[in-house]
Amino acid sequence: MTTPPAPSGPTGAHLRRGVFRLGERVQLTDARGRLSTITLTEDGAFHTHRGYLRHDLLVGAPEGTVVQNTSGVEYLALRPLLADxxxxxxxxxxxxxxxxxxxxxxxxxxxxxxxxxxxxxxxxxxxxxxxxxxxxxxxxxxxxxxxxxxxxxxxxxxxxxxxxxxxxxxxxxxxxxxxxxxxxxxxxxxxxxxxxxxxxxxxxxxxxxxxxxxxxxxxxxxxxxxxxxxxxxxxxxxxxxxxxxxxxxxxxxxxxxxxxxxxxxxxxxxxxxxxxxxxxxxxxxxxxxxxxxxxxxxxxxxxxxxxxxxxxxxxxxxxxxxxxxxxxxxxxxxxxxxxxxx
The missing domain is CATH 3.40.50.150 (Vaccinia Virus protein VP39)
Known part of the structure; x- marks a missing residue:
């Protein structure tokens, strides 16, 4: 399990950097530009009609990583901006x-x-x-x-x-x-x-x-x-x-x-x-x-x-x-x- 670092600096800044952690919201973008926002949970999965993506593939991964679901569909994973x-x-x-x-x-x-x-x-x-x-x-x-x-x-x-x-x-x-x-x-x-x-x-x-x-x-x-x-x-x-x-x-x-x-x-x-x-x-x-x-x-x-x-x-x-x-x-x-x- 990846836990958040100790808070330092302005409120919320520690949540905007580092690897993905449990409890964080992650924005997934597929090849067609479609966006999906998920919250990482232990043993969780993101399901679509084209397979599913296990959350543990993202926990501990750096922001900007690309992951594949069970059908080989690729997703770009980023933290959502405030506007998102x-x-x-x-x-x-x-x-x-x-x-x-x-x-x-x-x-x-x-x-x-x-x-x-x-x-x-x-x-x-x-x-x-x-x-x-x-x-x-x-x-x-x-x-x-x-x-x-x-x-x-x-x-x-x-x-x-x-x-x-x-x-x-x-x-x-x-x-x-x-x-x-x-x-x-x-x-x-x-x-x-x-x-x-x-x-x-x-x-x-x-x-x-x-x-x-x-x-x-x-x-x-x-x-x-x-x-x-x-x-x-x-x-x-x-x-x-x-x-x-x-x-x-x-x-x-x-x-x-x-x-x-x-x-x-x-x-x-x-x-x-x-x-x-x-x-x-x-x-x-x-x-x-x-x-x-x-x-x-x-x-x-x-x-x-x-x-x-x-x-x-x-x-x-x-x-x-x-x-x-x-x-x-x-x-x-x-x-x-x-x-x-x-």
Missing amino acids: HVLSMPRGAAVVYPKDAGQVVAMADIYPGARVLEAGVGSGALTMSLLRAVGDEGAVHSVERREDFAAIARGNVEGFFGGPHPAWTLSVGDLADVAPAAHGRGEVDRVVLDMLAPWENIDAVAGVLAPGGVLIAYVATTTQLSRTAEDLRSDGRFTEPEAWESMVRGWHLEGLAVRPQHRMVGHTGFLLTTRRLADGVEAPLRKRRPAKGSYPVTPDGRPGDDGGEDELWTAEGLGERLPSDKHVRRARRAVGQPPADA
Whole structure:
């Protein structure tokens, strides 16, 4: 049996080097480029319709080795990268794609030692990137409303880092209640929101975010993006918000046949960033004039809300597909966080 080396250096770093060991996740790639992720177990085997591969052929082997199953099918064995891991791990809520997680870390300027408040932990995909960025000396406080999603996230994060991360705190509850109780005024450097209605927490965020600190919100639809931006402008304690989305298109590389792939990772979500102003400072007035019809008007012609908009801000109204209870229970068992009544 090959056991993991004693932890040394940053949390989880010892699991990213050396030979394959029992309990590790290994990514197998066949000759056609198909990926399979397995967890090495004693006396375990990876079965397909073309034979099986014994796990003991991989235990103790160096990363980047090629092994054959009982039918002679070859597989390249590598440790999955973080981007691979988050797409193959058990999940309750939908994960933040690696292309968006990278943008969050870069555009929110998540640096080593930063104090980050994250709301909407989902399955823990973005949390892993945040913890990697802040390091052991930083702090990531993740807040999740659903206890079952929090349990899945805890199992995924601790499974990836090989145990609890010293920089991570996970709370179950509403951000508006948790943030003021856990953080003093101006104690947070960065805030990351991944939730249905981020505008509902603008006041809570403004209370704990340090002057100059970055707020970044991840939303799925243009209606969410618009309302978040307008409420930030109306609040008056933040700079002019900026928004964008990223799309990733791979390329086919085969001799002289170099062309874009037919499939791409298109829209996943929008990112919106803004920064906290110092207390008592008013943001400069916008110089550009909005187009006619950009804002709703009241019956007498004055700018304002039409009064019925809040009824539309539901998960179903925004097209969000919630996971079933059965799916969530299965994911909890897969990460070793079964429900208490199981």
